Amino acid sequence: MTCKRAKLSFQQRTDSRSNHHCCVPFCTASTKTNSYLSFHTFPKDSVLQKQWAVKIRRDHFIVTNTSRVCSRHFVTGDLIEPLTPAGHRRLQPGAVPVLFHWNNYNIPTPRLGLWERTERPPNTDLTVMQTDPDEDDPGSCHEHVYCTSTEPAALHLSLNENEELREEISKLRQQIEDLTVSSKFCLERFSASDEDIRFFTRFASHAHLMGFWKQIEPATINIIRVTRAQSFTKTDQVPHSASATVLQPIDEFFLFMNYLSLGLMQKDLAHRFRIHRSTVPPVIKKS
Template sequence: MTGKQKKVSFQQRTDSRSNHHCCVPFCTASTRFNSYLSFHTFPKDSELQKQWVVKIRRDNFIVTSTSRVCSRHFIAADLLEPLTPAGRRRLRPGAFPVLFQWNNYTIPTPRPGVWERAERPPNTDLTEMQTDNEDDDPLPCHEHDYCVSNEPAALDLSLNENEELREEISRLRKQIEDLTVNSKFCLERFSASDDDIRFFTRFASHAHLMGFWNQIEPATHNIIRVTRARTVEKTDQVPHSASATVLQPIDEFFLFMNYLSLGLMQKDLAHRFRIHRSTVSRIINTWANFLYTVLGAVSIWLDVDTVKTHLPDVFQDYADTQIILDCTELRCQTPNSLLLQSEVFSNYKSHCTFKGLIGIAPHGAVTFVSSLYQGAISDKEILKQSGIVALLDPSMAIMVDKCFLVEDCVPCKVHIPTFLSKRAQLSRSEIRTSQSIARLRVHVDRVIRRVKEHEIFSTVIPLSITGSINQIFTVACLLVNYQNGPLVKAWANNG
């Protein structure tokens, strides 16, 4: 058959009662509207069937008993005559469709090989030599000594060049590694600068940070990752391995510490770490829950003997002090609901707040953290609901600010500054007592200030993260025990 295109002749079907459609893309032929075409089932041979699927360009196509390819996609030579007794047209064994809309229903012309495409000039010299020597002896074969080695000087020069090239390759590889690290926003990039580590994570140094990481790293293999996918139990959590991100676990932890320490917006973190904003949100929630679980599993409440063992000398006049308590408030976004506004509005801050209770041992370690409550709640009510009363016994004493009127709800002694109680002034001993308690109680304010060095608490907390703010606040308080040294250098030997 000559010509650029090979046409296919279609014959009218004798039986069009069935209703079949061609499964080839862009082909709308069907037995209902076209009785000139025949419709052929896929071959039973698996290899030939796969070849049909490839030819019709149907990825992941599942062949069924009703799948058909019409005769317009086969060349005329593949359509056998005569028809079957039932009036059906048969295909030549091994035939497959080759005519489609994307090749304009023409038979693809095989591409010529390299030697056929390239134009080569005739080798006239070799032709003349062969003609001249047809009747003579064969051309002499020149002898070559393939075992002759190079000169020593040339070998030395080659070795020197190879060594220089190796050194150049090593130097370039080192430059590529440095550029790769410096272009990524990750922990490794700042590992050489303790100032940067302090700025981004609030840990005193890189060694300090890695010491903390080595404690929690084994537990990261069982981390539960917050994700939009739902498990069989219909929860919003799946194992870490099932939803791993492009970041390494240590860099996910570094991202969370950036969020906590600098209060960065999630979009900013997404640009820094080159990931999607929704991924940043899931990483933050995942690590807030993970650290809340891991750090919360460590008992921070100290027994009486341990507290007395580490008691600083300045507490000798109040040696029975077990814990110093104070409340702190975090400003939050004002809710639209007036009822919610009345619950979270703080008269002390004149703003909507979340309120929590923090307690430290006399040597400065955080030993108690309550959940966050609405800002309208009183300090006394927080102490009752926080659960700390159950940890106290008559042999202990607590030290509080003068606003904590809790003598009637704790089973132990309370060290509290003296009130005037409608008197004109305090006595000299009462003034000294109040001043000494104030000097010691101020250390809980210093711990709270360390907690609020995490810049996320210096801004108005949006209501969108209220579901995880309790975990974030607790983690920030517990991290104070790991991020910093003793409150007072003189207490270093005692703490």
Template structure:
């Protein structure tokens, strides 16, 4: 049934009652044709009204109204007088709404009404019932083998389709996430993000450290704040990142020098989580890699001595210092401690030792940039590792002959002489050609872009761990610096 027409007209003196039916904008303030009816007292009818107007959990007040446009014409009782009020027939419910186009919903006939009954057919001669209609289903019958084979074939095809779709979904998920698997097929990307030569090279290193990753511990802030309440909590089993992706995040930070906020956006985690992962992995790798003895015996060093070191066969280690620029502290006293006159900047300074064949065999802690090369050699602890049969190769600035028990190979000084003898010139040139390898080694360390920028003072608490890990990783990330090695002496 369609709604009868009405017009809106301002009604002077009428109360501003509104219709509570959704999508209905009728108001008693602008209508003289429509009437507005309160909800019935009967609980069942009231519940039917609420269900019909689609207002679940609806609070009804004395001013809640439903306008007459939602009722059938036969449910409305017109007043006997012109100024009387229109009322509703007993049991009337609203059924006309905008969502049903103001038409009476047609109820579907029941099953009994849809079936034909013998009483509905005209009386006459009964038709004979065919015997085929009386056959019942044989539940003991065996299915056709051909149909069974077809069903099994279709099942196998559907299973293969499900596996294929699952694989596609997994590939799409990996492509959308920033993780190690996303770059597994590109050795160039692996070198860019981790400094490892190839993906297989990286996975070989991961296989060395993976067995102990489950034993990593996380120290809570309560432990750091109070020594009384010490609680070391193992890493939770359910983490936002897998351990190998946490390692990949750490290598991104070390290799590219990315900001922590950038890493948080890349890996879709919070910045505080990134900070915890970096500190955790820096301490973990510092412990694991630091537990490996990298100092070589004199016999092992000679067994791998390159041919070009034949004139300096007693060389045990090539030493050199490197400096990392750091943020200028606000304290003038600290500025004087970390300021380096060589770099004209505030720096951290460390000592690196390399075996003649190119492996890192010694890494010192970082010191303030104002420390001298001689002092850092004394405090680093390498003097205790040297013996009289050994020799070290150093730069011109290492005047350490009086503090080491071994021979020192160092380029000669011109001093007050106008010209060096030919023998000293040749010796200086040969030592310089051999010392260049330790500078190449330091360049490999500084390819980790974290050390290519000014180090903020906020990470000075863990900068030793980051620096040591970067130096030790050089032994795993690349091939040897000096490729041609002697088979033995």
């Protein structure tokens, strides 16, 4: 990896945004390591706020003033350019995050509902009721058909029991998210230990590493990422197991430093960072 010599100021970022983290599961973006991303608060409208919570798969998430969703999860048309005079990026009214790790950061195709997927005979009208031949008979008593129904057992649970179940599910989801983050091999996991930083990157401390990253970070947005599908267009031989790189730019840099410092094999790097082995060489060559 080559770069021009420059006088570096090895200082960790201490601005007011340094504590902002993206609350989307599996997303490790923060203003500490991704200054070119923007971090947006939840809308004040309760309906739109609930849509955000459902989209990021945190149905019972408690929204606070510090809750943020990074711009990586919005389509380009939802981001207003240019920036405000204060340097902030705004969202279009009614914008909802739709790009996530679980849909490979692509706009999901809307799924048809059960009624649209079911074939129905022509002239089907739910508002038309079949005439009961005995409805003119004053002595008949068939109204009980509409009054008796077998309800699921869950509907008989008390409100307190339902609330306890919701709280338990919310706690379990939080535990899963915490375990997922703690098990990931990334720079953020070792940021609190200068000893680990020296071992994996050969930088003297995390502050020195972040000072160097601050100098090269603006250039990362101009990197052209060539997908495996594009690299095989000449031979029309696209491998069947192509996998997109989902690492943050700072973690791609961390992978490259692991490669230089420890001399790890590509298979070992792919296993550590949980990416496909075929995506390791492009990261190394790009760096």
